[in-house]
Amino acid sequence: MTPASPVLIFDRPLLGARRRRAAKLGPSAFLLERAAQELSERLATVLRQFDRAVDLSTPGNAVKRALVRSGKVGIIVSAAPCTANVMTRTEPNGTRDADDGPAIIADQEVLPFREGSLDLVVSALSLQFANDLPGALVQIRRALKPDGLLLAALAGGDTLTELRQCFAAAEIETQGGISPRVIPFLDVREAGALLHRAGFALPVADVDRVIVRYSSAIALMHDLRAMGATNPLVERSRRALRRATLARVVQIYADRFSDPDKRIRATFEIVWLSGWAPHPAQQKPLAPGSAKRRLADALGVKEIPAGERTGS
Secondary structure, eight states: OOOOOOOOOBOHHHHHHHHHHHHHHOOOOHHHHHHHHHHHHHHHTSOSOEEEEEEESOSSSHHHHHHHHHTOEEEEEEEEOTTTTTOOOBOTTSOBOTTOOOEEEOBTTBOOOOTTOEEEEEEESOGGGOTTHHHHHHHHHHHEEEEEEEEEEEEBTTTTHHHHHHHHHHHHHHHSSOOOOSOOOBOHHHHHHHHHHTTOEEEEEEEEEEEEEESSHHHHHHHHHHTTOSOOBTTOOOSOOOHHHHHHHHHHHHHHSBOTTSOEEEEEEEEEEEEEOOOTTSOOOOOTTOOSSOHHHHHTOOOOOTTOOSOO
């Protein structure tokens, strides 16, 4: 029986082309810089060194520079498709960043690394574009050595919620229906389960929510274009956006999501994933019933038997 072909959600060549365009225009990298700083801080809490790390598909060099500054990582390899590794800073004299280091062409959905060959895999604001995220996580876990670490940031479920609502309302008004304008994002409540299913030990998922203010919805869209983050969905509408629809988006956004100073709000949610490749020396949860002290005693409260009502 022939295995089913993976569902294609994202137009990856289009995504690469838009990132190249963003690099030429001058990329908007404030979210990547924030993610890089947060990654560095999280890595600082880990009391160990990592001999071999891969920065997987992160646009630009912000994360790689953060790894260098951390002093915790030896060899750092950038791995990205040739169409995606484009938002690289260029110095005034035309040379590339001094900390570029080694790089390989690799798709985050088809990793070329040997099983158990990496100590650390990091990725910032890229894995949300994987057509098969569960499969990508499984490959990452297999590439990690026992007790190797994955630390990744993805765009989360509430990202651009205001823009999505405004586009839906405007298209219903002006066109009688809606088309997919913003990509589906990972829900943090599902993230931990994905890590567990991929075979990671000690999985953790949490959220960093960022509110950014803009002069208008048009300014927000310009910033998304400069991030290389405009609509890459395979099922996107190929028709040009109507002027009437765009005008309604701008008006609805201003009416629903503006502050007293008339500036609008845009939500960016960053979901952080961390998990370890299993190792016998890792901490494990205690077996049920193995506790040597009652919780009520530890809290200094009276234990109420199951089924007994309080306040009666």
